């Protein structure tokens with residue numbers, strides 16, 4: 364098969380035509396594209412240009428697929444407090460028939476699921492049980508370094524970013540223990556949240572290793588039995604990456620856009636999910652994949668979305684496909700159809716480079732019918748729309764990057780990723796917002812090559828424009844795509860409760876780790 368046919372089979376026509384444009388259809392272009400298209404998903408990244416080719420990796424036979432989907436252990440709050448420990452340590456993980464040696468929470472593929480309610484407190488004693496860092500600090504601190512430092516981020520929480528709360532400026536070094544204490548306000552939104560490391564320098568490598576866990580803020584959709592009676596599943600998405608030794612010890616293991624070996628849910632390759640015909644289940648999808656968008660489809664079934672990013676929608680979205688970016692969550696109701704086996708998968712999608720494709724899980728519908736219903740309507744969503752009259756200020760933030768022409772296999776040091784023309788500097792305050800402000804922000808992406816994913820801590824936002832168009836539903840989120848080559852996303856946000864310094868950044872972790880991040884300070888006059 365020639366490379367174009369391989370690529371067509373894998374990515375569809377649009378990716379090919381775009382590539383032809385980029386490379387002028389030359390033989391040289393086709394040559395450079397081969398590793399990206401033909402070898403991208405299974406043979407790993409192309410280091411040949413650097414003389415670092417790790418050689419072929421023997422993939423085990425797929426003996427470990429088609430096992431029932433397992434979910435992480437659940438830890439619950441008691442009397443208003445979820446008191447727990449988290450050990451950060453290396454472990455052997457069996458994923459897709461492979462034995463990988465990776466960083467982890469608690470020695471498991473993903474961290475435990477934490478379940479708590481609004482108004483409650485999460486108390487964690489985090490033990491950094493990684494070995495000492497071996498590398499010195501780089502000259503440019505915006506770049507990846509010291510993968511054994513960590514900290515803790517409650518993604519999507521509306522809570523204090525200061526002190527020992529959701530403070531991602533903290534540095535938790537190997538051999539020490541740290542206390543984290545995060546209290547959610549009583550009126551916190553209820554839904555699907557998650558946690559992951561956020562220490563600049565090593566967060567990307569740690570998340571690519573599966574260091575992520577779900578946090579369920581309980582109590583949503585009370586009074587909607589079609590939802591509360593549905594069996595729930597927590598599903599943490601991942602792009603599985605590793606080097607020739609089954610490890611991630613070098614940034615060039617995670618960076619090339621061709622790095623993904625295969626996709627997984629909860630650290631399992633193509634697990635099975637069993638349902639009865641007519642049964643409704645609630646799948647809590649967590650966008651814990653470290654870098655790329657997933658274009659999701661469940662064969663012959665709708666994805667009925669009831670919440671994004673832990674925030675209830677005003678009406679259910681009945682979708683055939685869903686673009687699911689890193690950082691995002693989607694709570695979907697799946698109603699099983701006729702008996703059979705259906706693939707839950709990531710389809711080809713052009714996010715600037717082809718997003719990873721492949722099976723995520725298999726839905727097995729079998730047994731006696733279980734007549735259940737989808738909700739006819741959803742209750743009132745938690746937030747009022749932000750009206751024009753509320754706006755106290757506007758600002759524009761620009762994502763940009765420089766990248767080499769044939770960049771799929773490019774070395775990460777050939778790229779730069781910038782916000783407002785600068786890489787991250789923790790000692791600089793980039794956005795100052797007065798407490799009580801209600802603002803409209805326009806995020807512009809001037810990078811010709813890639814879509815990016817804007818994420819901000821502490822306060823969610825309501826998306827009012829996407830590439831110049833007003834969406835049908837003005838959805839609240841904490842992570843949103845900004846399309847390449849001049850794309851814009853406009854949102855509104857209220858900064859009412861918490862002062863302190865927190866982050867905005869691209870949630871494609873390769874970009875964040877290379878400096879596509881800013882500080883935001885909410886201050887009180």
Ligand SMILES: [Cu+2]
Nearest residue numbers: 815869871874
């Ligand atoms: Cu990005």
